[in-house]
Amino acid sequence: MELLVQHFFTVLGLILCLQLLIKCLGFSKYLFPQLWGVLPPSFFQTLGEWAVVTGAGDGIGKAYSIELANRGMNVVMISRTLEKMQKVALEIEQTTGRNVKIIQADFTKNNIYKHIEESLKGLEIGILVNNVGMLHSPDPCCFLAVSDNDENLINCNVVSVVKMTRLVLKQMEQRRKGLILNISSAFGSFPCPLYTMYSASKVFVSTFSKALLAEYKSKGIIIQALTPYGVSTPMTKNQSTNLITKSSRDFVRESLDHISHGSETFGCLAHAVLGCILNQVPLWVIHSTRVQEYFLNIISAIQSKE
Template sequence: MKTALITGASSGIGKAFAEELAQRNYNLIIVARSNSLLVELKEKLESQYAIKVKVICQDLTVSGAGEIVFNQVKQDNIFVDLLINNAGFGDYGRFTDRVLQKQLDMIQLNITALVELTYLFLTEMKSQGRGEIINVGSIAGYQPLPYLSVYAATKAFVLSFSEALWAEYKTYGIKILALCPGPTESKFPEVAEFTNFPGMEDSNKNALAKAEDVVKDALSALEKSQANVVTGGIGNQIVVNLSRFFPRELIVNGVEKQFRQNQ
């Protein structure tokens, strides 16, 4: 039986990954800061499916957290067949109006922990000649986003990093995918303090993709050995391709006007 490790598994896309993979008969290692939510998910999935779920309560914004998670996995002598680096958050507002430490924590979580976990588990996958990794980025990684400047920059890193590794390691029998969803049902707007997040309006609730659909699209793309996948429909495909047809300054100015909220 294969094992998947999922960060940010307590809610949103991470929780949807856990539920879908449990249905597919994966044992799970679920990682997040909220122990109570992880235990609740563990009990639910183990009662519904003939699988084992290991809980690791860990704040990945702490320096060296990736190695802590890796060492806990190795204590049980578990080989991780599928690593899903999903944990991440954003922060809305003009850069210098926001708390610096929150920006640094974002970089630590969205980039540093992701790189650390990828390095540690990919090294094992290479030695075994098998394994899969999904790094959760965003369509925000395709262009700068005023008022979400650090977040978009971290997701641009995830996209570039993941595609490079896809090319480096495909000859070793390892699949690596950059998952780039658009606005999706999650706690992102709440954590980012982005009250006008697309889809939050009562008149536009259908603009948010369902986390379950994002997960199914991701696993389908991984099975096909794609380097990246943009989920959420034709609108997101248009967004990620705008820079092919328009000057970058024009795009970023347009985004600034769209995202400005009493700044």
């Protein structure tokens, strides 16, 4: 019996060591990217002449538009905020000399894709960034605590990813090269109460990306889901940046260095470390009523001071 127990704990120890080794290998992607293959500066240009970015008027989408232009791409910016896009487009053209095309579209609607398809005709699209997204509420809250905007959220967070991918993937498959980045969220890595609709929509984005990569990686197409934690954007009320909350530009720059490192990444080292820590918290703790009430009380206290 003692020998059996000894063997059990030996095997258990080996399994835990193996898990630790796998995690260390995961971190090495961020700490030592050269070991995993550093992409040359010209890599993005080899995929095609144009990058298409949704939700490009602000936040992460704006940052991808600027950074991809800095890396030699012409950029198609798609958003409903025309004035913001025009300002960013002028900045890109003046600082990088790249061409910018603007398409105004509201991704909460379903009748926009014919117009987008017509506007993209004739462009050699090498990169698609499915970034556009929305929260069910500016602050965390229970599902019934906000008015019914479910259709808008699903159209924006889910349908847009499917429709835009279908529009662009066709020509990528024909040319046997391309890159699709789908901006998911760390809140999609577990069922996240108080962000129920948002969390569920991001689960779709991550699963869709991984399955699609399995189908098309043999055809030279890179498809990756990014699952960041805190990034300072208008959607997150432009939170102050710190070790965990990254600026949009810093997050985007780092994430583009990891596009060949798997079907899903956190996008940056800080978020990978945070994810490793939070993944050790049992789900029943996160789902407990007491924890939810604690966060709701914090939000209420903050709102009362504003």
